[in-house]
Each structure stands twice: as structure tokens, then as C-alpha cells.
Amino acid sequence: MLDQVLNILDRIPKIPIANPVSDFTDWIEETFSFFFEPVKEHFGPFLEDVSGLLQQIPPLIVMIIVAVLAFFLTGKRFGLATFSVIGLIFIYNQELWPQLMDTFTLVVVSSFFAVIIGIPVGIVMSKSNIVQNMVTPILDLMQTMPAFVYLIPTAAFFSIGMLPGVFASLIFAMPPTIRLTNLGIRQVSVELVEASEAFGSTFYQRLFKVELPMAKKTIMAGINQTVMLSLSMVVIASMIGAPGLGREVIRSLQRADVGTGFVAGMGIVILAIIIDRFTQNLNRQKGENA
Amino acid sequence: MPVIKVEKLTKVFGKRPKEALKLLEEGYSKDEILKKTGNTVGVNRATFEVNEGEIFVIMGLSGSGKSTLIRLINRLIEPTSGNIFVDGKNLSKMSKEELRQIRREKLSMVFQRFALFPFRTVLENAEYGLEIQGMDKEERKKKAKDALELVGLGGYIDQYPSQLSGGMQQRVGLARALANDPEVLLMDEAFSALDPLIRKEMQDELLDLQERMKKTILFITHDLDEALRIGDRIALMKDGSIVQIGTPEEILVNPANEYVEKFVEDVDRSKVLTAEHIMKRPETINIEKHGPGVALERMREEGLSSIYVVDRQRNLKGYITADAALDAKKKGIKDLTEILSTDVPQVSLDTSMQEIFNLIHDSPVPVAVVEGGKLRGIIIRGSVIAALAGSEVNLENA
Numbered sequence: 001m002l003d004q005v006l007n008i009l010d011r012i013p014k015i016p017i018a019n020p021v022s023d024f025t026d027w028i029e030e031t032f033s034f035f036f037e038p039v040k041e042h043f044g045p046f047l048e049d050v051s052g053l054l055q056q057i058p059p060l061i062v063m064i065i066v067a068v069l070a071f072f073l074t075g076k077r078f079g080l081a082t083f084s085v086i087g088l089i090f091i092y093n094q095e096l097w098p099q100l101m102d103t104f105t106l107v108v109v110s111s112f113f114a115v116i117i118g119i120p121v122g123i124v125m126s127k128s129n130i131v132q133n134m135v136t137p138i139l140d141l142m143q144t145m146p147a148f149v150y151l152i153p154t155a156a157f158f159s160i161g162m163l164p165g166v167f168a169s170l171i172f173a174m175p176p177t178i179r180l181t182n183l184g185i186r187q188v189s190v191e192l193v194e195a196s197e198a199f200g201s202t203f204y205q206r207l208f209k210v211e212l213p214m215a216k217k218t219i220m221a222g223i224n225q226t227v228m229l230s231l232s233m234v235v236i237a238s239m240i241g242a243p244g245l246g247r248e249v250i251r252s253l254q255r256a257d258v259g260t261g262f263v264a265g266m267g268i269v270i271l272a273i274i275i276d277r278f279t280q281n282l283n284r285q286k287g288e289n290a
Numbered sequence: 291m292p293v294i295k296v297e298k299l300t301k302v303f304g305k306r307p308k309e310a311l312k313l314l315e316e317g318y319s320k321d322e323i324l325k326k327t328g329n330t331v332g333v334n335r336a337t338f339e340v341n342e343g344e345i346f347v348i349m350g351l352s353g354s355g356k357s358t359l360i361r362l363i364n365r366l367i368e369p370t371s372g373n374i375f376v377d378g379k380n381l382s383k384m385s386k387e388e389l390r391q392i393r394r395e396k397l398s399m400v401f402q403r404f405a406l407f408p409f410r411t412v413l414e415n416a417e418y419g420l421e422i423q424g425m426d427k428e429e430r431k432k433k434a435k436d437a438l439e440l441v442g443l444g445g446y447i448d449q450y451p452s453q454l455s456g457g458m459q460q461r462v463g464l465a466r467a468l469a470n471d472p473e474v475l476l477m478d479e480a481f482s483a484l485d486p487l488i489r490k491e492m493q494d495e496l497l498d499l500q501e502r503m504k505k506t507i508l509f510i511t512h513d514l515d516e517a518l519r520i521g522d523r524i525a526l527m528k529d530g531s532i533v534q535i536g537t538p539e540e541i542l543v544n545p546a547n548e549y550v551e552k553f554v555e556d557v558d559r560s561k562v563l564t565a566e567h568i569m570k571r572p573e574t575i576n577i578e579k580h581g582p583g584v585a586l587e588r589m590r591e592e593g594l595s596s597i598y599v600v601d602r603q604r605n606l607k608g609y610i611t612a613d614a615a616l617d618a619k620k621k622g623i624k625d626l627t628e629i630l631s632t633d634v635p636q637v638s639l640d641t642s643m644q645e646i647f648n649l650i651h652d653s654p655v656p657v658a659v660v661e662g663g664k665l666r667g668i669i670i671r672g673s674v675i676a677a678l679a680g681s682e683v684n685l686e687n688a
Binding site: 189191192194195196197198199200201202205209210213214216 | 361364366390391392393394397398399401402403405406407408409418419421422423466470476
């Protein structure tokens with residue numbers, strides 16, 4: 001008797017979720033193939049071209065450009081410039097330069113799209129509580145879902161290579177930009193919003209002349225996180241064939257080759273630090289420098 | 291014609307405003323409505339007019355609804371019911387587009403904590419109102435510069451707000467509002483965030499500017515001294531309702547109810563009351579009719595040691611003391627002119643109590659209040675002290 005009661009949970013049949021999700025993915029793949037096919041056809045090669053182009057530039061020139069940018073971006077200080085050059089020389093020296101360029105292309109492209117999509121979504125979210133309540137749980141899901149899970153459908157949609165890597169990291173990296181754009185705009189002080197309203201601003205004047213400039217710092221912090229997340233995802237995306245430094249890591253994992261893995265890992269760390277410091281320094285506002 | 295006219299303007303915060311509105315009409319109080327409906331009455335059927343070129347002060351403690359009221363006027367907060375007329379046009383019925391035009395052209399606002407845009411320079415801040423109207427760059431720069439010159443910040447145009455002191459920041463706020471050349475300035479506790487010395491300086495400056503510009507100003511404050519200082523008329527608010535509207539004097543001298551009375555209790559009355567409020571009807575003798583005998587008799591009747599002397603038209607001639615009158619009587623002098631003292635301490639009707647206080651201290655005789663050469667009243671030491679203590683103010687003369 002007692003056994004029957006305790007086993008009551010087992011009597012509920014397993015709710016079929018996995019299969020419908022798979023079916024749904026298949027359905028998306030078929031139904032939207034008119035979208036996926038051209039993207040695969042044109043955008044995939046485009047990515048390879050960009051990376052190829054970057055690899056054409058002599059590494060020394062790249063290093064000089066990075067150093068000069070770092071020097072001016074940090075307010076004419078040598079710290080970041082020096083670190084960047086030494087780091088890049090190390091990567092070149094370890095014969096990881098082409099991989100670096102691949103990874104860099106993936107990060108830049110996926111962050112670019114994450115920001116382009118994320119900021120408008122964040123703005124809409126900040127203007128409507130209903131939208132905010134709808135989008136927030138989706139963002140939570142996007143961020144807590146193990147990153148590997150994204151690889152499966154994107155591989156199905158875009159086969160393997162750079163393209164699915166971009167899409168997987170786009171989805172994984174977008175939430176911080178959305179969240180912080182929303183937060184930044186909602187944090188603009190009531191008085192400033194009232195001031196812009198009281199002088200007769202239109203919706204867009206208020207948005208572009210007051211709210212976005214006020215939220216800029218917060219939004220930039222979100223973009224910084226997006227870039228870092230997309231870097232981490234680009235590494236994971238190597239599992240579905242995305243080229244770059246991540247592929248070296250996975251290859252050495254498969255061969256239990258600690259040394260190679262460490263070197264490639266160092267390359268990722270160096271790239272991460274350079275990108276992070278660059279985006280953080282972009283985030284300095286006019287008033288503060290004066 | 292009044293520039294702003296507000297009729298039964300009401301704001302109810304909460305989910306069931308209609309119900310609350312009905313209860314208000316039935317005469318329930320703010321607290322009762324909160325208990326019954328859970329709604330908060332922000333402003334309760336406020337009605338008033340602001341005339342052209344006037345500084346109209348709305349005064350009340352925090353929570354009295356004054357900040358809500360000023361925001362209802364340019365509809366930063368949407369009214370629940372009631373009408374707002376600016377230049378005869380009903381704002382409460384306007385579309386968003388029409389409202390925007392009114393905000394751009396007629397109403398400018400100055401905020402308590404300045405509300406300057408930190409990422410814009412002083413000049414760019416002052417330009418804001420013109421910029422969103424689409425005025426071209428050169429023209430708006432010029433107008434913004436003029437406005438900044440007006441408030442004495444011509445030399446700071448390229449600074450950022452964070453580099454300025456509080457007083458200077460509020461000048462930028464004022465310049466931003468003036469650059470639009472609005473008809474009405476809405477000033478929401480504009481000087482409350484400043485320290486007392488700077489606040490006083492800004493009040494003086496506002497009065498100076500007002501002399502030149504003749505704007506219509508609606509000024510919100512919680513500080514009665516400030517209200518009395520700058521207001522042409524004052525509206526006192528309590529629990530969302532306007533309790534009394536009047537000139538500073540009317541409010542001080544004749545508080546409408548206990549609340550207002552309590553409020554004005556602590557005011558430095560010497561700054562506001564004038565000779566007119568504290569003078570008494572003078573005992574006089576007529577130089578053309580009376581002699582020393584009558585003078586003595588009248589002084590004895592009234593218990594005075596001196597008496598003012600006037601002619602038939604009540605023109606002030608001087609005063610005689612009891613000693614002088616007694617002396618003259620003994621000597622048989624009939625003409626008062628011979629014993630008349632003419633060094634009369636004189637003030638006019640609008641002399642402030644502070645000045646009277648200094649004058650009366652050194653004077654052996656009551657101070658004469660003279661208007662156009664005629665004696666209107668006298669002020670004795672006792673009535674000055676009584677007035678300062680807040681009682682016995684003489685309204686029949688006022």
C-alpha cells in the first residue's frame with residue numbers, strides 16, 4: 001500500500017519535451033531554409049574572407065596599429081600598448097597567428113551583431129514594462145542554458161564552420177547588452193527626463209539627446225561583457241568546427257597534449273585581456289577627461 | 291487677463307481615481323479617501339490665477355502637493371480632472387503635439403536639483419530647449435550665450451556642470467529656461483538645494499532679473515521666508531488643497547485658518563510688517579483752534595506726556611510736550627506755535643518695522659506716520675513690541 005503511494009511519481013508518464021523540441025528545430029530548419037540557405041551561401045564565405053584578409057596584413061603592421069590605438073585610447077599611456085605588443089609577439093612566436101585572426105574575426109562579427117540587435121531590444125524593453133516582463137525570463141534562459149546546447153541547432157541550421165560559431169555566440173553573448181541597455185535607460189534620473197520633457201522634446205529627441213547619452217556608461221559595460229562572452233563562446237564553438245585558438249585547445253584535449261593546450265589557452269587569455277581593456281577604455285566620458 | 295488660470299485641478303494617484311474623485315466632491319478628507327479606496331489625493335481641486343508679470347509663489351511643506359501641482363501645469367503629470375489655461379488655451383484638453391508646442395514656446399521649467407545634462411557643456415545645456423526646436427546652430431548659440439550673460443555665466447560656457455558650484459549650476463538651469471524666451475517660468479523649489487547665503491543671493495538676482503524681464507513666474511517653495519521675500523502673491527497648500535491665497539502681508543496679518551497661523555508664527559515679522567500695520571489713531575490738537583490749556587487737558591485725559599499738533603487739513607505741524615504746555619499756561623502764552631517742537635520722528639506708511647525699531651528706540655515721543663504731509667497715525671513703543679510678538683496688529687488701518 002505504502003509502496004504504491006510512494007511510487008505515485010513514477011505513475012506519471014514522462015512528458016515528451018525532447019522530441020517535440022527536436023521536431024520543432026527540424027521544422028524551423030525546413031521552413032526557414034529560404035533564410036538559412038542564402039546566409040550559409042553568402043555570409044559563411046564572407047567570414048572566411050574577412051579572416052583571410054586579416055591574415056594578409058603583415059603581423060608587424062597589425063602590432064603597430066594595435067599599439068598606436070592602445071596608446072591614444074588610454075590617454076597617452078604606454079601600459080596597454082606595451083602589453084599588447086608583447087602579447088601579440090608571443091602569439092606570433094608560437095605560430096598561432098592565423099588562429100588568432102580567425103578567433104578575432106568571430107568575436108568581432110558576433111559581438112557586432114549582438115550589439116546591433118541587443119541595444120534596440122534593450123531600448124524597447126526599457127520603454128515597456130510588459131516587454132520587460134516578457135524578455136527577462138528569455139534572457140535568463142539564454143544565459144543559464146549550457147552553452148553547448150546552442151551548438152546543436154546552429155550546427156543543424158548552418159552546418160559546421162565559422163558561421164554556426166558566430167550564431168551560437170551571438171545568442172549566448174547578447175543578454176548583457178540587452179539587460180544593461182534596459183537598466184541604463186531606466187536609471188536615468190526622473191528630473192533629467194522631466195527636464196527634457198518640459199522643454200518639449202519628442203520621444204526620439206529624449207532618447208537620443210538625453211537617455212542614451214546618460215546610459216552610455218552602463219551600455220558600454222554591457223557591450224564589454226558581450227564581447228567577453230562571445231570570446232568564451234567562440235572557443236566552445238570550436239566543437240562544431242569553428243576555427244581559431246579554440247580549435248587548438250580542443251585538439252590538444254583530444255590528444256591529452258597539455259603543452260599545446262596551455263599555449264593556445266595563453267593566446268586566448270592575451271586576446272581577452274587586450275579586447276577587454278580596449279572596450280573598457282572606450283567607455284570613458286568626455287566630462288571625466290577634462 | 292491672467293496668463294495662467296487653473297480650475298479645480300485635481301490629481302489622484304492610484305488605481306481607482308474616479309471613485310476617489312467622487313468622494314472628494316462629497317467632502318471626504320485625503321486620509322479618509324486613502325483608507326476607503328487606497329488612492330492618494332495629490333492635488334485637491336486647486337483653483338487660482340497667475341497674472342502677467344507676477345511672481346506667484348506656491349508654498350507648502352513636503353507632501354502638501356506643491357510639486358505635483360507645478361507638474362500638472364505643464365502636464366509632466368497628467369491631471370485626473372480640472373482645467374489649465376495658459377494664455378486662454380486649455381492645456382488639459384490638448385493633444386501631445388499641441389502640448390509640445392506650448393512647452394517649447396510658453397512654459398520653461400527650472401528644477402530643484404538643477405537637472406542639467408552632465409555630458410553637455412554649460413553652453414550646450416543652455417541651448418537644449420532651442421536645439422530640440424530645430425533652430426540653427428549659430429542662432430541658438432547666440433541666444434544661449436545671451437541668456438548665460440544675463441545670469442552672469444558668460445565666462446563659463448565651455449565648462450561642464452560638474453565643474454561648477456551649486457549656485458552656478460542653478461544659474462545654468464535658469465539660463466536654459468530663459469534661452470527659450472518663455473512667457474512663464476515654472477520654478478520647482480529652484481533655490482532649495484542651495485546653502486542659505488547663496489539662496490539669498492539667487493533670490494535677489496531673480497528679483498533683479500524680474501525687474502528687467504517681467505516674466506510670469508510660478509515659484510514653488512517650502513520656505514516661508516523665501517515666499518515672503520519674492521512672492522507678489524502666495525498660495526499656501528496643505529494636504530493637496532490651497533488653504534489661502536494672498537499677498538505676503540495678507541497672509542501674515544490675516545491668516546485664513548489655524549494652519550496658516552501656525553505656519554506664519556515663526557516668521558521674522560519685522561521684515562514684512564510696515565508702519566501701516568502697527569500704527570494707532572493719534573490724539574491731536576488743532577493749532578488753529580486750541581491753546582496750551584486744551585492741550586494739557588487732552589494729555590491729562592489720555593495719560594500722555596506729549597501730543598501731536600495738526601492744522602485743519604490734518605497737516606502735521608509738530609508736537610508739544612506736557613512740560614512745555616504747562617510752562618506756557620503759567621506764562622500766559624496763547625499761541626501754540628511758540629512752544630511747538632518740530633523735530634518730529636517721521637516715517638511713511640510702508641516703512642518696515644525694522645527701521646521703525648531703530649527710530650523709536652531713540653525718540654522721546656511716539657513716531658509719526660506721515661503720508662503727503664498729513665498725519666495718518668502714530669506708533670508707540672508698545673505696539674512695535676506687540677506686533678513683533680505676533681499679536682495686536684491693527685487691521686482697521688491696513
